Amino acid sequence: MAAHADSHGHGHVHAHHPAHQHHFETMEQQSEAATLGMWLFLVTEVMFFGGLLMAYLLYRVWYPHAWSEGSLELDIVLGGVNTVVLIGSSLTMALAVRAAQTDQRRATIVFLILTMALGLTFLVIKFFEYKHKFDTGHVPGPNFHFEGPDAPQVEIFLSLYFALTGLHALHMLIGFGIMSVILWMAIKNRFSHEWYTPVELAGLYWHFVDIVWIFLFPLLYLVDRSHHFA
Amino acid sequence: MITATATESPVNYLNHQSTVASWLLTKDHKRIGLMYMVSVTIAFIIGAFFAALIRAELATPQGDLLSADVYNRVFTMHGVAMVFFVLIPAVPAILGNFVLPLMLGAKDVAFPKLNLLSWYVFVLGLTFTVGAMIYGGVDTGWTFYPPYSTEGSNSNVLLAGIGVFITGFSSILTGLNFMVTIHRMRAPGLTWFRLPLFVWAVYSTALVMVLGTPVVAITVAMVAVERAFGLGFFDPRLGGDPVLFQHLFWFYSHPAVYIMILPPMGVISEVIACFSRKNVFGYSFVAFSSLAIAVFGFLVWAHHLFVAGISAYSAMVFSFLTFAVAIPSAVKTFNWTATLYRAAIWWKAPMAWVYGFMGLFLVGGLTGLFTASLGIDIHIHDTYFVVAHFHYIMVGGAIMGYFAGLHYWWPKMTGRMYHDGLAKLSALLVFVGFNMTFFPQFILGYLGMPRRYHMYPPEFQVLNLASTAGATVLGIGYLLPMLYLTYSFFKGQKAGANPWLATGLEWTTQSPPLPHNFIEQPIVTEGAYEYSKREIKVA
Numbered sequence: 001m002a003a004h005a006d007s008h009g010h011g012h013v014h015a016h017h018p019a020h021q022h023h024f025e026t027m028e029q030q031s032e033a034a035t036l037g038m039w040l041f042l043v044t045e046v047m048f049f050g051g052l053l054m055a056y057l058l059y060r061v062w063y064p065h066a067w068s069e070g071s072l073e074l075d076i077v078l079g080g081v082n083t084v085v086l087i088g089s090s091l092t093m094a095l096a097v098r099a100a101q102t103d104q105r106r107a108t109i110v111f112l113i114l115t116m117a118l119g120l121t122f123l124v125i126k127f128f129e130y131k132h133k134f135d136t137g138h139v140p141g142p143n144f145h146f147e148g149p150d151a152p153q154v155e156i157f158l159s160l161y162f163a164l165t166g167l168h169a170l171h172m173l174i175g176f177g178i179m180s181v182i183l184w185m186a187i188k189n190r191f192s193h194e195w196y197t198p199v200e201l202a203g204l205y206w207h208f209v210d211i212v213w214i215f216l217f218p219l220l221y222l223v224d225r226s227h228h229f230a
Numbered sequence: 231m232i233t234a235t236a237t238e239s240p241v242n243y244l245n246h247q248s249t250v251a252s253w254l255l256t257k258d259h260k261r262i263g264l265m266y267m268v269s270v271t272i273a274f275i276i277g278a279f280f281a282a283l284i285r286a287e288l289a290t291p292q293g294d295l296l297s298a299d300v301y302n303r304v305f306t307m308h309g310v311a312m313v314f315f316v317l318i319p320a321v322p323a324i325l326g327n328f329v330l331p332l333m334l335g336a337k338d339v340a341f342p343k344l345n346l347l348s349w350y351v352f353v354l355g356l357t358f359t360v361g362a363m364i365y366g367g368v369d370t371g372w373t374f375y376p377p378y379s380t381e382g383s384n385s386n387v388l389l390a391g392i393g394v395f396i397t398g399f400s401s402i403l404t405g406l407n408f409m410v411t412i413h414r415m416r417a418p419g420l421t422w423f424r425l426p427l428f429v430w431a432v433y434s435t436a437l438v439m440v441l442g443t444p445v446v447a448i449t450v451a452m453v454a455v456e457r458a459f460g461l462g463f464f465d466p467r468l469g470g471d472p473v474l475f476q477h478l479f480w481f482y483s484h485p486a487v488y489i490m491i492l493p494p495m496g497v498i499s500e501v502i503a504c505f506s507r508k509n510v511f512g513y514s515f516v517a518f519s520s521l522a523i524a525v526f527g528f529l530v531w532a533h534h535l536f537v538a539g540i541s542a543y544s545a546m547v548f549s550f551l552t553f554a555v556a557i558p559s560a561v562k563t564f565n566w567t568a569t570l571y572r573a574a575i576w577w578k579a580p581m582a583w584v585y586g587f588m589g590l591f592l593v594g595g596l597t598g599l600f601t602a603s604l605g606i607d608i609h610i611h612d613t614y615f616v617v618a619h620f621h622y623i624m625v626g627g628a629i630m631g632y633f634a635g636l637h638y639w640w641p642k643m644t645g646r647m648y649h650d651g652l653a654k655l656s657a658l659l660v661f662v663g664f665n666m667t668f669f670p671q672f673i674l675g676y677l678g679m680p681r682r683y684h685m686y687p688p689e690f691q692v693l694n695l696a697s698t699a700g701a702t703v704l705g706i707g708y709l710l711p712m713l714y715l716t717y718s719f720f721k722g723q724k725a726g727a728n729p730w731l732a733t734g735l736e737w738t739t740q741s742p743p744l745p746h747n748f749i750e751q752p753i754v755t756e757g758a759y760e761y762s763k764r765e766i767k768v769a
Contacts, residue, residue, distance in 0.1 A: 029414060033341075045444070047445050141461065
């Protein structure tokens with residue numbers, strides 16, 4: 001930094017931050033570009049899940065009985081616990097961003113580790129849910145087994161269940177990888193109130209994956225529950 | 231709008247580093263553009279080889295060269311190679327990468343590493359697809375319709391599907407990169423309405439890439455998962471609906487046509503302005519028509535499904551919306567014509583390709599209105615009329631526009647000129663060869679010859695022979711530029727910074743440009759096409 005501390009004009013204090021890339025004029029321009037890019041990426045993600053949700057919508061309208069039968073096969077307790085776990089991880093993530101903004105290195109690290117631990121908890125619970133489906137023959141494909149008049153349509157429901165939650169779990173795994181990098185950077189003390197863009201963008205991604213689950217939980221687990229518990 | 235005067239320096243983006251690693255690990259948008267040019271050209275040669283096989287087979291009615299099964303694979307691989315690996319990336323990834331940051335007065339795109347990654351993703355997708363071709367090919371048609379693609383076909387649907395899926399991400403990331411670049415990397419003074427129209431076109435294209443491509447990616451993935459693990463999304467035995475696939479597929483694949491045609495339209499605006507020495511007539515209308523095409527383009531997909539069993543009511547709505555897309559397209563065409571009107575036209579090679587574009591796009595666009603009409607579409611659906619129509623748009627329009635842009639920016643990219651006469655000759659050959667190839671197909675389709683068959687009744691032979699003969703001329707027309715441009719790259723005359731005396735920031739730096747584009751940050755003080763203010767006029 002000191003090497004460049006000659007008589008430049010205004011606003012050039014930030015320009016020599018170690019994270020500053022040469023093709024951007026200022027740090028503001030760089031972080032604005034990165035943030036816009038992340039939001040656009042999340043738009044593409046919405047469209048990506050959108051294709052599956054379109055299929056879900058069509059078949060749910062066509063086969064409401066199969067949807068309620070299939071939904072009752074899902075474990076509402078495990079799903080509910082996972083929902084709470086993920087919302088909790090979004091809170092710790094938001095706190096990690098806040099800590100990075102306010103130069104609290106230790107708190108950043110602690111909250112990032114908590115976020116990762118909650119994410120891992122989610123995946124472990126999801127693993128046991130999947131395992132149960134495999135044990136009971138509820139996995140679509142040649143060995144699919146289901147008793148009932150709507151069995152073929154329940155197979156479509158469970159296909160969409162595995163596609164949607166599988167894609168979501170894949171995003172969780174990727175998020176776990178991203179968090180590891182962010183954690184490593186936090187340990188190396190890279191972030192400060194001047195530059196915390198990576199924490200913020202990783203947070204955006206994490207919240208997005210969380211929101212996807214908040215849609216998936218009612219769409220998959222809560223079809224027609226009230227009717228059956230009345 | 232020029233502030234920095236270009237002083238020729240021996241150092242440029244091509245020669246400042248010369249190791250193989252300096253290319254493969256480059257983050258320079260200009261080098262990445264050239265790398266796309268090489269890989270897209272390879273895909274073009276593969277696709278053209280299959281096209282040649284198709285035309286050779288159809289020279290005779292008997293179906294004696296290829297068996298029906300091989301023919302299915304040949305036209306599928308022609309389509310897959312040309313659509314996903316040539317037409318979609320041609321103008322945005324090659325020309326867009328090269329000129330977009332220069333036009334904006336930026337040092338690079340917003341995310342240079344992501345840009346390099348996009349190229350690797352593209353090459354990986356191409357590798358998978360070529361792998362599918364080597365291991366016996368695919369026979370589903372480039373549209374991968376289930377249930378045939380999910381269980382009927384015994385060809386390499388999975389490999390090709392994975393290839394298309396991967397390539398989709400290259401397109402998504404490029405679109406995202408361009409959008410952020412246009413929003414955040416413009417030079418001081420470069421307001422939205424001072425942007426070159428090519429930038430507006432690329433922006434609209436990027437919008438389609440970002441919103442559409444993820445949908446086709448997940449759709450192809452659904453087919454792949456259904457095929458590989460037996461999950462049921464489109465399986466009619468379970469109550470699944472194959473038509474749902476068609477909806478999801480065309481939700482992207484129709485807008486994809488606008489990914490192919492919008493950037494060439496942007497090129498046409500640039501070239502017409504330069505060689506007419508005038509401002510583009512109705513600048514803001516041309517700019518907004520690009521956005522309008524991108525938006526309307528998302529609302530017309532079901533016109534591919536008129537005979538797939540959709541309701542008459544929704545067919546009427548989609549027919550109407552399809553007609554509506556003709557409006558912004560016509561706005562562009564009329565404004566270009568008005569720009570040419572009473573202009574002092576400078577008759578150089580890029581202009582020859584522009585004229586070719588306008589002629590072929592006009593025919594392609596107008597025959598689109600035939601296919602959009604419900605009654606006529608029932609007659610011509612899945613016939614050679616449709617084949618001719620979309621080749622006029624996607625090859626006649628998009629590839630002609632690509633060549634117009636390539637000839638226009640070639641001196642900037644390489645610092646060298648090519649032989650103007652040869653370039654005009656190949657534009658003529660392509661125009662004549664193209665019309666000979668595809669115009670007879672309109673008549674064939676109208677007479678009822680269906681697409682995707684390797685044999686046909688003998689009375690169709692004359693027109694098919696004309697088409698095959700035309701394809702030969704077309705092939706020579708495409709081969710010529712590869713030869714004289716390669717020669718020009720090594721031996722061509724030095725071009726200088728601005729051989730066309732054009733406006734636009736890309737012409738203010740030297741040719742080939744410096745590694746970081748400009749000596750100092752350009753500042754923009756006027757609109758994009760202020761040719762009337764230029765001191766030097768051309769006769």
